[in-house]
Amino acid sequence: MADDLARSSLVDAGSDTVAGLPENNSTGENNMGNNEQPLGAPIQRSPSRPQLDLSGAAIHGSMEDCHPTILLPNQSDDILHFAIDIGGSLIKLVYFSRHAESPKKSATPVKTYVWKQWGEGILPGIHSAFPVLGGRLHFVKFETSKLNDCLEFIESKKLHCCHAFGQDGYATQVGDTSDEGPIIKATGGGAFKYADLFKERLGVTLDKEDEMGCLVAGANFLLRAIRDEAFTHMEGQKQFVQIELNELFPYLLVNIGSGVSMIKVDGDGKFQRISGTNLGGGTFWGLGRLLTRCKNFDEILELSQQGDNSTVDMLVGDIYGGLDYSKIGLSSSTIASSFGKAITGNKELSDYKQEDIALSLLRMISYNIGQIAYLNALRYHIKRIFFGGFFIRGHAYTMDTISFAIGFWSKGQAEAMFLRHEGFLGALGAFLSYDKHGLANFTAHHFVERFPMGAPYARGEIHGPVIRDLNEKVSLFF
Numbered sequence: 001m002a003d004d005l006a007r008s009s010l011v012d013a014g015s016d017t018v019a020g021l022p023e024n025n026s027t028g029e030n031n032m033g034n035n036e037q038p039l040g041a042p043i044q045r046s047p048s049r050p051q052l053d054l055s056g057a058a059i060h061g062s063m064e065d066c067h068p069t070i071l072l073p074n075q076s077d078d079i080l081h082f083a084i085d086i087g088g089s090l091i092k093l094v095y096f097s098r099h100a101e102s103p104k105k106s107a108t109p110v111k112t113y114v115w116k117q118w119g120e121g122i123l124p125g126i127h128s129a130f131p132v133l134g135g136r137l138h139f140v141k142f143e144t145s146k147l148n149d150c151l152e153f154i155e156s157k158k159l160h161c162c163h164a165f166g167q168d169g170y171a172t173q174v175g176d177t178s179d180e181g182p183i184i185k186a187t188g189g190g191a192f193k194y195a196d197l198f199k200e201r202l203g204v205t206l207d208k209e210d211e212m213g214c215l216v217a218g219a220n221f222l223l224r225a226i227r228d229e230a231f232t233h234m235e236g237q238k239q240f241v242q243i244e245l246n247e248l249f250p251y252l253l254v255n256i257g258s259g260v261s262m263i264k265v266d267g268d269g270k271f272q273r274i275s276g277t278n279l280g281g282g283t284f285w286g287l288g289r290l291l292t293r294c295k296n297f298d299e300i301l302e303l304s305q306q307g308d309n310s311t312v313d314m315l316v317g318d319i320y321g322g323l324d325y326s327k328i329g330l331s332s333s334t335i336a337s338s339f340g341k342a343i344t345g346n347k348e349l350s351d352y353k354q355e356d357i358a359l360s361l362l363r364m365i366s367y368n369i370g371q372i373a374y375l376n377a378l379r380y381h382i383k384r385i386f387f388g389g390f391f392i393r394g395h396a397y398t399m400d401t402i403s404f405a406i407g408f409w410s411k412g413q414a415e416a417m418f419l420r421h422e423g424f425l426g427a428l429g430a431f432l433s434y435d436k437h438g439l440a441n442f443t444a445h446h447f448v449e450r451f452p453m454g455a456p457y458a459r460g461e462i463h464g465p466v467i468r469d470l471n472e473k474v475s476l477f478f
Helices: 004-008 142-155 193-204 212-225 281-291 297-304 356-379 398-412 424-436 468-472
Strands: 025-031 059-060 070-073 082-086 089-098 115-118 121-124 135-143 183-187 205-208 231-233 235-239 251-256 260-267 270-277 334-339 386-390 416-419
Touching: 025 398, 059 115, 059 235, 082 135, 082 142, 089 142, 089 424, 121 386, 135 142, 135 424, 142 193, 142 260, 183 424, 183 468, 212 251, 212 270, 212 386, 212 416, 212 424, 231 398, 251 297, 251 356, 260 356, 281 297, 281 356, 297 356, 356 386, 356 398, 386 424, 416 424
Parallel strands: 082 183, 183 205, 251 386, 386 416
Antiparallel strands: 025 270, 059 070, 070 135, 082 089, 089 135, 115 121, 231 235, 231 416, 251 260, 260 270
């Protein structure tokens, strides 16, 4: 794992999706769920195509591990593939690898694959009498500006050499390859922007999956398959939420990337992007870099933990001489104008503490997203609101701020819910698209969680120092 981290140049950084200007409220129909069978029905496995076996799967690792993997203990087919989500700020990659343990002989022949050389890589060949048991799903991320690091990681793992899929997804015998070489599932705007570079460097063709469809497919899979995937977070306390499958839809998926997309999800392959905003993770990261000396997303988050936004924001009390505006329910500590105090006096940027600027910026972005999300949920009569994307990244204060905004505007009638694999929804959706039939009817809650947080979070923990004076900070709003 240490070698993996050294090669991948993993970053603790912001977020990315399509910039969310609400100019096109398009409806998306994705074919990922069109062939769905009832939950609990046996998976219809192809006699020739290798497929994922997710039964008994469990997140493997501890709180100290970097990017814990998901263990697939019953995997018998030998499938080595990956999918990638290339956004405006981050590249997210999900890949499968075989279990490190050597397979044992089986009394009953079990289908597996003999790997044969194909150029510099390998290709699935003829069936063998020895099962390949076990495998892992790995989650890694890179800054999009450091795309070369991602390409080097793929080369070092030879992930691109393990693909020899035709248009139907898999090669069924030696020699079944695309005329253009291995095909890799990809989503995000970068799948179009960097397609030629991937072809030049790795000799692969990016098979582009719809970004919104992948986000929805990834979220649907996680909410159905992983127990304790969704949770609430308020005043520093996390509480897992169990949702009955027959009550899951409709829900609002708020994906906070470089921009923000708000997607109404009505079922598998049934979704509509109903709104969005261009004020997202990219805004926070970009303004943070301009206004502070921080270069890294996490640096800005950690800096904000030490801040006092009241030195930068104009509060109701600043307008009313320290008094509440009780007639409309606004306390003196309510934020009237983010960065409003900067228009008064003769202070320059250097006169303000960077930590105060960082906190004001975090609150401004988070509250704005929370308010827009609730108003859209109210408009479409949606009860459940899930937030995803690497803007959140398990950061406690960010989640508390969004939660407070939802609770404030809904008068306590709605609450924000977050996803543990928040940043990998698109990449996971693209990964699952390799086999849209084999996974469509996967029974819910086959995953067994073995640690409380972590798959998408660096070092499996909530970033930033311990929150201090949380109640005081949360009370400052609009």
